[in-house]
Each structure stands twice: as C-alpha cells, then as structure tokens.
Amino acid sequence: MSQELHKTVLLDEAVDALVTDASGFYVDGTFGRGGHSGAILAQLADSGQLLAIDKDPQAIAYGQEKFAGEERLALYHGSFAELSDAVAGRGMSGQVTGILLDLGVSSPQLDEAERGFSFLQDGPLDMRMDTTRGMSAAEWVNTAEESEIARVFKEFGEERFARRMAGAICKRREEKPFSRTGDLAEVVKAANPAWEKGKHPATRAFQAIRIHINGELEDLQKTLASALEELKPGGRLVVISFHSLEDRMVKRYFREQEKGPQLPKGLPVMESQVPRTIRTIGKAIKASAEEVGGNVRSRSAVMRVAEKLPGAA
Incomplete structure (x- = not known):
C-alpha cells in the first residue's frame, strides 16, 4: 500500500482545536505519515515550530524525506512517553502551545504484512511499532x-x-x-x-x-501527566483515541484535573480556591458519517480537548 494512501482521522477538527497561535511551538506526538503534521505546518507562521515524535523508524524516515528542507519541523524517534525529553532537547520545556496525540495505528503499519499487525494478511508475528x-x-x-x-x-x-x-x-x-x-x-x-x-x-x-507489546496504555498514562507539565498556560492538549480503554483513561484524567483534588469536608476553602489545572473544551467529537464512509477506520475515533489554566503548575 502506498504511504500516501494513509487517511488521517479527524484532520481538520484536530488542527482547528490545536492551533491557537500561528507563531507557537507545537508537538505532534504520533507523526505517522505526516497528515496532522502537514496540516499543522500549513497553519503556522514562519516563526512557528513543530516537533513530531514517532516510535516507528519507518515513519521518521518517511518524514525526513517528505518534509526535507522544512526548517519549522523537527523529528524525534521515540515514544511520546519521552515527551519531556524531546521538548527539553528543543529548549522549550514548559513552553508548548499545543500537543496532539493520535493514538491510532497508522494504515501502513496495519496494511504491510511484514509489520505483523494484521490477522488478515500473513506475515512475521512482530507487532512492534519500534x-x-x-x-x-x-x-x-x-x-x-x-x-x-x-x-x-x-x-x-x-x-x-x-x-x-x-x-x-x-x-x-x-x-x-x-x-x-x-x-x-x-x-x-x-x-x-x-x-x-x-x-x-x-x-x-x-x-x-x-x-501489551508496545506498552500503549502505560505510555499514554505517563504522557498525559507530562503533557500538562510541558504546556504553557492556555496551551491545549488534543487526544484522538480509537479504543475504549484509551478513551476512558483520557476522559478520567481530564475529569480529575478539571475537578481538582478532593479536599476534606469542612475545610475553609472557597470554590474558586480549589486548585484546578485544565478546562475541557467542548464535548467529545467523533468522525462524521461522511468521514466514516470514506475511511471505515475512523468509526471508533473519539477526540477530546483540554486547555491548561493560568496559574496551573
């Protein structure tokens, strides 16, 4: 299957929610085949920057070729669980304007029998993203x-x-x-x-x-916490999930951070004084019937968006 045939899910919705400042510093935690990254770059000014991360060495090699000469883009080979290290390497710790996590497996990974992800095509039993x-x-x-x-x-x-x-x-x-x-x-x-x-x-x-092989849920849990630390106040975290366990984890994390810590009853603290770190933006978004019709893999996608509050640690 051609690399170019990979269809990026919730492309416009994700980028519209993510990019709030054309001159900002953004992170695409799952580069894949560059669908989201390309759309983010199209929204950025010359002074904007994008750091794209991917476990898959094939994705990184593809990105180096496809975006050769694109000075606003830096590629990092590794898990998005290494987010803090990747951001620190760019000298931007705590200054990220927006982070996108697309948790799906890319079409090339699924469709290339040699990667061993598919039960429909016989290939070596591998399944490692890296x-x-x-x-x-x-x-x-x-x-x-x-x-x-x-x-x-x-x-x-x-x-x-x-x-x-x-x-x-x-x-x-x-x-x-x-x-x-x-x-x-x-x-x-x-x-x-x-x-x-x-x-x-x-x-x-x-x-x-x-x-299990790729430690996907452990990586997600770690990354959610890291993302909150790396975002600057007003920065946004956009997460697209394709699995109920992932979406539940994201939904629960967002809810806990938005609600703030459970304080003992009777504590003399006003509602406005409860330390909260984020606010959720809108409701969960799913792919439209039109998108699902053109890409059946988008049918289980759920996108959630949160914004870091001023004063959040």
Whole structure:
C-alpha cells in the first residue's frame, strides 16, 4: 500500500482545536505519515515550530524525506512517553502551545504484512511499532505464562474467551512455536466459540497483544501527566483515541484535573480556591458519517480537548 494512501482521522477538527497561535511551538506526538503534521505546518507562521515524535523508524524516515528542507519541523524517534525529553532537547520545556496525540495505528503499519499487525494478511508475528527494540509478539506468545496471556486478552482486548484462547495458544506452541500472524489467527479463531457479526474472531486478541507489546496504555498514562507539565498556560492538549480503554483513561484524567483534588469536608476553602489545572473544551467529537464512509477506520475515533489554566503548575 502506498504511504500516501494513509487517511488521517479527524484532520481538520484536530488542527482547528490545536492551533491557537500561528507563531507557537507545537508537538505532534504520533507523526505517522505526516497528515496532522502537514496540516499543522500549513497553519503556522514562519516563526512557528513543530516537533513530531514517532516510535516507528519507518515513519521518521518517511518524514525526513517528505518534509526535507522544512526548517519549522523537527523529528524525534521515540515514544511520546519521552515527551519531556524531546521538548527539553528543543529548549522549550514548559513552553508548548499545543500537543496532539493520535493514538491510532497508522494504515501502513496495519496494511504491510511484514509489520505483523494484521490477522488478515500473513506475515512475521512482530507487532512492534519500534522495530529497533523490545520483545516481538512471537517472542511473547511463545514464552508468556498461560495466565499472563489470558490476562492481557481480557484486560486489553476485553475478550470474553480469554482463558480459552490462551489455553489453545499454549497447547499449540508445545508442538510448534508461533512465527506467523496467519498461524496465530487460525488458532485464536478456532478457540472462539461465538463470533461477533462483522468482526474477525481474532480482532480483540490481536489488539490486546499489540497494546501489551508496545506498552500503549502505560505510555499514554505517563504522557498525559507530562503533557500538562510541558504546556504553557492556555496551551491545549488534543487526544484522538480509537479504543475504549484509551478513551476512558483520557476522559478520567481530564475529569480529575478539571475537578481538582478532593479536599476534606469542612475545610475553609472557597470554590474558586480549589486548585484546578485544565478546562475541557467542548464535548467529545467523533468522525462524521461522511468521514466514516470514506475511511471505515475512523468509526471508533473519539477526540477530546483540554486547555491548561493560568496559574496551573
């Protein structure tokens, strides 16, 4: 699949919410194939700056080629959980105007069988967003305890038949280790007694393995806190989620920060004195019917926006 065919989800909505100052310093936490980054740069003045981060070395290489000569853009290879280090490297700690986190897997990652994300195309069982480090999906599936596999399927995939699938995987790997996506998909498929209409029976299991292998939820939790520290007052955090666990985490974090700490009853503190760090901007936004019609992967996208309050630490 051509790199150019990747469709960026909620492109206009995200950039409109993010860019409040054309001369500001922005961070795109998930560069992908540069859809959001390109649109952000189009909104920036010559004095504006954009730092784009991505775990995937292929994404970084693509960005270096696509945006060659673009002096307002700096690329950083790593997780957005390294946000503070990446921002410090640009000398902009605590001075960020806006941060965008698009938590989806890019279409090239899903569509290139060699990356090992897809159960629809047979390829090496890898699933690492950063292919230069960490344990591959094959290594994990072939060595993890049965109880651990079941936990990951249940916790990250919300899979009803987690234990049954884990048992089938462990039984099969005794005969022959897993090395291909198609092989694993077939075993999981056979262990699933109740297929959901319109959904491949291995969908939840593959999603769970991907989230676990890449530490996606841990990275998100760390990044939400870092983002608040790096934003300047009035700076905005825009997060696009594609998974209910991610969206719940973002929604809960925003709510807690907007509400402020729970103070003991009877404490002589006025409502205006409760320390709050952010205010949410508008309601959660989902892709339009028109966008979903042109890009089915946008159907589960949820975008939330928060703004750092003046005086917030």
